[in-house]
Amino acid sequence: AIPWMSSKWMKLSQNNQRIWIPHGIPESTDLQKLRAALSFDPPIGPWTLSRVSPAVLNIHGDFQPNTEYRISVVADDTIRDGFGLPLLGNDVTKWSEPLQPFLSGPLDFTLFSPVQSSPDLQFLLRGRRPGPPEKYVPSCDALVLKAKPVTVSGVADALNTLYFGCQDSDRYFRDRSVVTVGPAPTADDVMHTITVPGERLYEPSGVYLQRETQVQGPWQERCRPHSYHHCRLFARASFGVSTVTAPGQVTVWVTALLTAQGLADAEVEVYEVPDDYRRSNRVVRRERATTDRTGLAVVATALTGRVQVVVTHSGQLSFTELYIPHPAVPGLIYGDLLTDRTLYRAGEEVHIKGYVQRYNADGVLQRLAEYPGAARLDLEVDFGSDSDRVVVPVAVDPTFGSFDGTVPIPSDVKYGHKSVSLRASGPRDHEYWHIDTASFTIADPRVPTGVLELSTPTRIYRPRDSAVPLRIVTKTYTGTVAKGTQVTLRWRVGEHSGESTVRVPEGTVEYPFRCADSIVRSAAEKRQDLSISVEWLTASRDLLRQSVTVRVAKSLWEGTLSVPAGAKDVLPGFPAKAELRLVIAKPTAVSPAKPPTVAMRVARHTSASDAEAYAQAAAAAVGDVQFRWDAESARDGDTLVTAVATFTIPTMGEYRIVARYVDENRVAQYAAVVVGRTEAQWRRRPLVDWRPVQALEVVGQDYAAGEQVTLRWVSPFPAAQVLVQWGGGYTAPRHVLLPLTQGPNLLNFTLGSECLRGCDAVASVVTPAQTPVALPVPVSQMLDTTLPQHIDLGAVAIPVAVPKRTVPVAVQVPAEVAPGATADIALTLPLEDGAQGEVAVWVVDKALLDLQPNPLPTTLKVQQLPSVHSDLSGQSTYDQLTSAETLRKALNLTRERLLQDPWVYQGSWQPHPGSQLDTDTASYLECIYGQMTHFPTPGEGYSDPCLPVPRGEPMFMADGVEE
DSSP states (O other): OOOBSSSSOTTOOSSEEEEEOTTOOOTTSOHHHHHHTEEEESOOSSOEEEEEETTEEEEESOOOTTOEEEEEEOOEEEEEOTTSOEEOOEEEEEEOOOOOOEEEOBOSOEEEOSSSOOOOEEEEEEOOOOOOTTSOOOOOOOOEEEEEEOOGGGHHHHHHIIIIIGGGOTTGGGSTTOEEEOOOOSSOOOEEEEEEOHHHHHTTTSEEEEEEEEEEEEETTEEEEEEEEEEEEEEEESEEEEEEEETTEEEEEEEETTTOOBOTTOEEEEEEOOSOTTTOOSOEEEEEEEOOTTSEEEEEOOOOEEEEEEEEETTEEEEEEEEEOOOSSGGGEEEEEEESOSEEOTTOEEEEEEEEEEEOTTOOEEOGGGSTTTTOEEEEEEOSSGGGEEEEEEOOOTTTOEEEEEEEOOTTOOSEEEEEEEEEEOSSTTOEEEEEEEEEEEOOTTSOOEEEEEEOSOSEEOTTOSOEEEEEEEEETTSOBOOSEEEEEEEEETTEEEEEEEEETTSEEEEEEOOOHHHHHHHHHHTOEEEEEEEEEOTTOOEEEEEEEEEEOSSSEEEEEEOTTOGGGOOTTSOEEEEEEEEEOSSOOOBTTBOOOEEEEEEEOOSSOHHHHHHHSBSTTBOOOEEEEOTTTOOTTOEEEEEEEEEOOSSSSOEEEEEEEEOTTSOEEEEEEEEOOOHHHHHHSOBSOOOOOOOOEEESSOBOTTSEEEEEEEEEEEEEEEEEEEEOSSSOOEEEEEEEEEEEEEEEEEOOTTOSSOEEEEEEEEEOOOOOOOOSSOBOTTOOTTSOEEEEEEEEEEOBOOOOOOOOOEEEOOSOOOTTOOOOOEEEOOOOTTOOOOOOOOOOOHHHHTSSSOOOOOOTTTTOOOOOOOOOEEEEGGGGEEOHHHHHHHHHHHHHHHHHOTTOOOSOBOOSTTSTTSSOHHHHHHHHHTOOOOOOOTTOOBOOTTOOSGGGOOBOEETTEEO
16 A cells, blocks of 8 residues: 555645655656556546655645545556555545634834835735534634734833733723734635725834734634734834943934934833743833934943833834843952862862952952952862862952962762862852862872873874874873883774784883875875874773874865855855965964965866866955964964955856965965855845845954054945944943945944953944845845845954063972971062062972872963953844835735645745745745655654744654654
8 A cells, every 4th residue: 555644634735745655666667557546536636646756756636625535546566666565455535634724914024114104014814614523623823913003102001011911901902093903704715815004003103012812723613712812013114223232231323214324312211121020010111311413322221131122203113122131240250269289188188279359340450358248258169969068268368369278078078070169159148159160189099000191292194204203101190100011002094093012111102103104195185083092901900091183184284264154145246255264283484474375266166176276266356365363262382373355256156265375395285165156046045135244354453452443344335334332341332333335444443441351343234225236146026125224244353462561480499398397488579669469389298299180280360350241232123124015025925825825824924035935936835845755764853944834843754654
């Protein structure tokens, strides 16, 4: 028998039904013979059978909804499946699905209306034809909408209904201004178009509150109202509102949509939206401000969490929901912990030296004595259970912020890694925050075991290198070398491997590891990893293992080319940025004063090698290469440098950006990335957003307070404005408003004291309404290039040089100290007049420091002010703009698809680029019918963006049965 895909009709459409053959049908099978073995009652009219994949067939016929079909299969021994099993006779009875009822309207849009006139809005409705009692009926959808215009005086009432009263909002939606859409007729499946005059919705303030009434079913084959509703605000706008939030501050920028110029004297109100409705279910207006002549209003606020920003201008309203982050540095307290060693025995004491610092809102170091309760600090160690939790209070020196502490280790503690935490107590009981942690190990070093060490200075193994130098050390836990030992060395690179025995007669050996030249050359071409491991069976029968990994490559240089904005979406004629990331292993001779040799070119993407493509490519399409040095991300002595260049591609098609760089051997190396799409690819997935992909760039590095920072951005717009906001997290961010012209723009502003250890900067661009823009690729029907735009250029980090001060320190200690003797330590530390300092001295038996693992403590990070991100984020009402023409297109596309395929589920349409309406009807339906050619194993989910199922739930299938 031929099984159906599931117990229900999945992927059902008016003309198509798919069947799945678990073992597949051989290519040689005559589908016409298989068609002759199938029949339908009632008939489905003239129908065809076609192959979708080796295991999926498609029946194209006139299927009807809510109909019981009897499918008969006549046995035919000459028709075999992929396992050679014959076609068996079978009868299957199936009910087709009823059509989904819906009330479909536009989803989340702001109507662009330069003049205060409101076009009519349209909605699509379809009812239900009741199915037979024994059949499952899908849940009903939202069938009733109610909308009420919002007045300027009724803002608080509308917000309270939106957030807290939507489930019980009969009072709000009861007066004469309310517009009701629905319910849809339930006696048939006819689709209806409902038109609502725009003036009834948008007058007088340009905003209305909509409530969707959700219904559920089936209940006696009917949909009955549920107690759940969903409310949303919709607006008609002649001005736009762009915001940038930071802890403690909201910057509001109000601009005219037609001109992108700032609007003065707009009223800005910030409403707090309580997160805990059990404490409060009312919004409260907390802040008010008025925009200046540039359209900007900076609102200082102590609010955190969700807020609503309401802007009023010329009697028109705008609503923007924001989230204000918590301050990145609660308490502005930092600290460091240092232990005298990292290995202890049970019953010993952990001696701790610590430092804490407090900073004011400007990030300036303050004396702890100026902060009441600043010394309420505890050291806490969890030794394994609640009864083993040790808390030791410490007293902090108010001048230096230093303290000493001792934590006793229980005698019955379990061995293993432990950590000691420094925490500060809050004003209330059980309130504290974590400051720093130090780790240590508890073990018994007297157990006769060993320590195995394996290391190599080599990061990259080249064919020209004679060997990989390995250092192998075998010793005891107390640090004494174990002589006369031997280890087993194993290696693997690609499909090659080997094993050998290495003798370690003196406990330490420098061993040169070599591979065959052919193996190294082959691995270098593929940039494979060489894994080396050694094993040592100690005298106490412990098997110890250590390993290292070395990259095999032709060069110490490794380059990776990328297009950060997305390689496939580069538009012809529009500038994009390519980045070559070079990781250069030591030793290296490159530096900012002597940068590497890098060039980039654009070539047609063919089967040619990168070197051949570079030789045939055009260099004129790529701008000058600029370098960015990243010392913080470099590791193990590597040099990390990024070469950046701007490029353009001339036409639609696939192009290859090729970067050429010269390595330490003066040999040219290449890296490439493929960009662009062919015309056929663009037509299958047209352009949905034409905002430029050129990213914001920082020109220069290591800025200082008082210096001018320069950002660079290439604008495709004839005229626009940009709001740049920056901050370092300690103080309120600053901003500057600048005009933009078409082409390269340099955005200049001056740093102040707000950037102590670096700054984050964000930039938002707004453009006026424009004449239609001719774009070089196929575009989505939903893309309206005449609309005003808001472009979030994202965040960039502004590097700020950290002031450095070199202080010479000289320490003299005796070579050795006998037990019971007194040791003198001479410390020379030049201090400025009147300056004070503190010296901490650890005295630890060297035999203890020789134990493994026991690295010496480091004080490098002590009293260094951490960098704090400013947590800037932007949002704009521009992002929801749509026109009446786009709404009309979205409605017509939805109606067209539902007429062609009534089973297509369409709850609401999104009249913006990026929605499922991007492609035309034929491509959309082809996408739907082209899926389901892969079937997961039982219990594995499958979902697809083209799947016409409400909310896109995954299906679970095993042998054609839905689970």
